[in-house]
Amino acid sequence: MPTVGNVWVSPEKGSGRMDARAAVRAIAGHGLEGCAHARPGTKREVLFASREHLDALDLEPGSIRENFTVEGADVHEWPIGQQVQVGEATFEITMVCDPCIKMEAIRPGLQAALEGRRGMLARVLVTGDVAAGDEITLA
DSSP: OOEEEEEEEOSSTTSOOOEEESEEEEETTTEETTOTTOOTTSSOSEEEEEHHHHHHTTOOTTTTOOSEEEESSOGGGSOTTOEEEETTEEEEEEEEOOOOTTHHHHSTTHHHHTTTTSOEEEEEEEOEEEETTOBEEEO
């Protein structure tokens, strides 16, 4: 069963910094509490990324600014519209997260290397707490 390996929030837009959290509150129609990257009311509230993709590119969890580092699943296999239960919260997968030019600041060539591997964006359907170690269930 896939699990949340890491939980990340960004304290401010543009900083590039992601802070690890043991747990976070996902808020319906908003994103993660305290995360400046959330775009409330859009398809881009939360980013799920696969640990296996990070490992394949020798990247540390949190480095591509994901909110949830997923262990044991390729999130790119989750179809658009898939509902995902994580901890007390429910998410809907809304779109592929195409790697942007900001990835080049992490490492030259990373934007191209992440094509098809950056992660999946989602919106929060049901408010609830999510913690590192929580199981992920496809609903």
